[in-house]
Amino acid sequence: MCGITGLFDTREQRLPDRGRLHRMNESQHHRGPDEGDLHLQPGLGLGHRRLSIIDLATGQQPIFNADRSVALVFNGEIYNYQALRAEVQAAGLVFRTKSDSETIIHAWQQWGEDCVQHLRGMFAFAIHDSRRQCLFMARDRMGVKPMHYALLPDGWLLFGSELKSLLAHGGMARDLDPCAVEEYFALGYAAEPRTVFKAAKKLAPGHCLLWTRGAGSEPQPRAYWDVRFTLDNPIAQADAEAELRERLMESVRLRMISEVPLGAFLSGGVDSSAVVATMAAARPEPVVTCSMGFDDPRFNEVEFAQMVADRYRTDHHVDTVASDDFALIDTLARLYDEPFADSSAIPTYRVSQLARQYVTVALSGDGGDETFGGYRRYRLHLMEEGLRSKLPYGLRKPLFGTLGAIYPKLDWAPRFLRAKTTFEGLARHAVQAYFHSVSILRGPMRQALFSPAFQRELGGYQAFEVFERHGAQAQTRDPLALIQYLDYKTYLVGDINTKVDRASMAHSLEVREPLMDHHLIEWLATLPSSLKIRGQEGKFLLKKAMEPLLPHDVLYRPKMGFAVPLARWFRGPLKQRVRDSLLGDRLLSTGWFQREYLAHLVDAHQSGQHDYSAPIWTLMMFDSFLRQVVDAPDSIGLPVPAATVEGRAA
Structure with missing residues (x-):
């Protein structure tokens, strides 16, 4: 690395x-x-x-x-x-x-x-x-x-x-690209190739x-190269489970080649636990594992990581992210060089810092959610697609668009329909609906946030065009395969891989990714989507394949994620910083934002009227980026050593 x-x-x-x-x-x-x-x-x-x-x-x-x-x-x-x-x-x-x-x-x-x-x-x-x-x-x-x-x-x-x-x-x-800024406020990152x-x-x-x-x-x-979802493999489930274990072993073994100390991240989730279990079977020495806990029990998975560590007798190390660990905001802005809005960069930075004390290389479970169908939003999207398929678009758009407008209270509706955003999603095509579901600030919020001058700079450009472009290349109509493809091209690379690369390399730690092996991904793309999501169970095949190797509670508990308590921070210890950032001179000096809407976000969140923690974090990180990167000096002022020059003298 x-x-x-x-x-x-x-x-x-x-x-x-x-x-x-x-x-x-x-x-x-x-x-x-x-x-x-x-x-x-x-x-x-x-x-x-x-x-x-x-x-x-x-x-x-x-x-x-x-x-x-x-x-x-x-x-x-x-x-x-x-x-x-x-x-x-x-x-x-x-x-x-x-x-x-x-x-x-x-x-x-x-x-x-x-x-x-x-x-x-x-x-x-x-x-x-x-x-x-x-x-x-x-x-x-x-x-x-x-x-x-x-x-x-x-x-x-x-x-x-x-x-x-x-x-x-x-x-x-250092001129900023307005289209990339539009993508950032929709997705939390500027999407490739911008x-x-x-x-x-x-x-x-x-x-x-x-x-x-x-x-x-x-x-x-x-x-x-591109991944093609053929979904035409007639393999039986039991054979698919066995082959998955073999392919995972091959992928992990290849990534264990190293002349320096090697270990693994162990979050307590299915993906990292599967990687650690496979590593333990691949060599006799104990695997070095590192976990990051939280002092807020709503975000803490340490007990599940400990189950896996105990079962495989790993050399396990645990540290804790304090619920007031928000000192990294400016560090992250300098680290990522671009505005980057995934707040889980904080625990990722901390677990990398912990791991580097013991190893130089760490294997991770990144890519498992996208590859095996693990996100809750995938299951919700499939339910919506089931409803969308029953009505033509010409009927859905006016019907569900109207229902979305008269929300919030529809007691007659099934629970998963009781949301304005669900009705808005049902009124859209599949790619539009998925973009809507993953957006941090959805279209109406961005329109309210951006000034008329900035909207003129955009010239009609919308971040949805990123998804539209990739959706046209997906070559599949399968509802799950389509959104997996979209995530491979957007969220996995723009968010997950960016987050892990910068956070780990900040500590000179190499992170390897067995669940993103392209041979494994190509094989999984031949399997029917029913082996990835079965009913309400995501990662169906991976969980079944790992049943002999991992505790039931690790495999089948509700997913937590790697999150931090933003909502509480912004109403408590970071209350004044939120106001200084969103309503301060630097953000407003761009001329791109409506001050009235910024004030609404701050006041409504801090009063408890709405949870605007994700939009506020996105704006805070943009403000920090402006201060820490755009306004920074051009060079780092280091002395220049002698260097080998071929050809004429320097």
């Missing part, structure tokens, strides 16, 4: 600025505190910060082929690198190291752009080929590892693991990008 950054001259072969490259590289020191190096040559600068995991002695980067015509910087892990190494050696390529990064170099030499098809893992990398005068960038299929880039007006391409590396260059404009800055982009998951020097027009990213 590492931090990568670089400069590529898309027009000529100018020598890059060593000082700028150094600042870019050192801005990500936390991602790789063990080693760091720069490489400069005409037209190219590469920077790397290393967290040593595999091939501790000779795995330094940037790394080159034998004649140094190909250079690589790489962040992540290639889990099949040993098998891949043998394959390319058979083709006559010679290795100088035992690292997984060198396999990417030789895969490029062997297959060119198709090298990504041979890689199994989490990765973001950039390859420079001097013979072809090109730079090739790629990101893993599920978007576990990040890649940001920006093309400057003078023709220099900047890239890096985190946006802060691009900002540290000092030459990238970033909050107009000048910068994210490389989307499962995409690669080839820049050829002097080619003229800016190239477009190319998709090299």
Whole structure:
């Protein structure tokens, strides 16, 4: 696990600025505190910060082929690198190291752009080929590892693991993208490929990008992989349970390859418990497990984590997030570089901090909800889809739109219908309804929040277009498969993977994701949705497969989630900070928000009239982002060391 950054001259072969490259590289020191190096040559600068995991002695980067015509910087892990190494050696390529990064170099030499098809893992990398005068960038299929880039007006391409590396260059404009801001207030993040800055982009998951020097027009990213839900596997349930256990074991074993201490997050939920149980079966030594508890019992799952730890006799460590642990607000803004509204980043940051005291690598259960159908919102969506299917859209829209308008009290309705948002959802198409259900500030709230001037800047753009675009690519009409696909493309990458990557790497901890293995996901996409949600039971197949291995109470208790008590904070210890943030000069100076609506959110929440904790948190994090990132200096002011320069002198 590492931090990568670089400069590529898309027009000529100018020598890059060593000082700028150094600042870019050192801005990500936390991602790789063990080693760091720069490489400069005409037209190219590469920077790397290393967290040593595999091939501790000779795995330094940037790394080159034998004649140094190909250079690589790489962040992540290639889990099949040993098998891949043998394959390319058979083709006559010679290795100088035992690292997984060198396999990417030789895969490029062997297959060119198709090298990504041979890689199994989490990765973001950039390859420079001097013979072809090109730079090739790629990101893993599920978007576990990040890649940001920006093309400057003078023709220099900047890239890096985190946006802060691009900002540290000092030459990238910090103008905010109104469309990304609209996405943030709807979803809690700017969705791929946007970033909050107009000048910068994210490389989307499962995409690669080839820049050829002097080619003229800016190239477009190319998709090299996508998940297709065929749902046509006739496998019997018992056989599916057995095969799932086998596939999970393979995925976990691959992710246990490490030359440094390795453990796991253990929340007490089904996903992390399944990973820990599988790890315990894969090796005789006790698994190091880490759990984060809460001093508020409504959010505390420690007892269930302890059940799993006791059953498998793990080396278990527990810490507690205090109910007043809100000191991280500004830290998180600096950490994520963009406005990021998932408040569970606080406990994720804390559990990463705990784990790093004992291990350098931790396996997690992330991706299980999306992959196996675990979210409560999935079950509600399926119920709504059942009702939507019984009436044509032309009848549903006026009927349920009217019912939504006359809510709130409809005592005659079934319990799950007694909500204005449910009726509004029934009046929509499936993709519209799902977007509505996951939005933090729904359309009418955003319209009330945004000033007329900002709405003019948007020019009619709505964040729903993100879901509309992905929905058109899903190639499935199955109600569950469709929203799983949408989550793979939006929530999983924009929220979950972003949250875990930044929070863990802030502590120089590598987190690996066996439930996001693309071979596992491709197989699960062949299974009927009835094996994922059965009646009101989510994660049906995973729970059945794990029944011999995990306590019943862990498998079948109500889901808690990884949350913090925002509503109470905003009426208590953070009451004044909420007012200072939402009604202060910095937020209002943008001219984007209606002060009257901001005051309504604050007053209605603090009086107990409404729970506006999620919108308030979203606005507070945006305010902190403006102060901690937009208004921050361009560079981190570090001294510039000597660096190796190929070609003419710097």
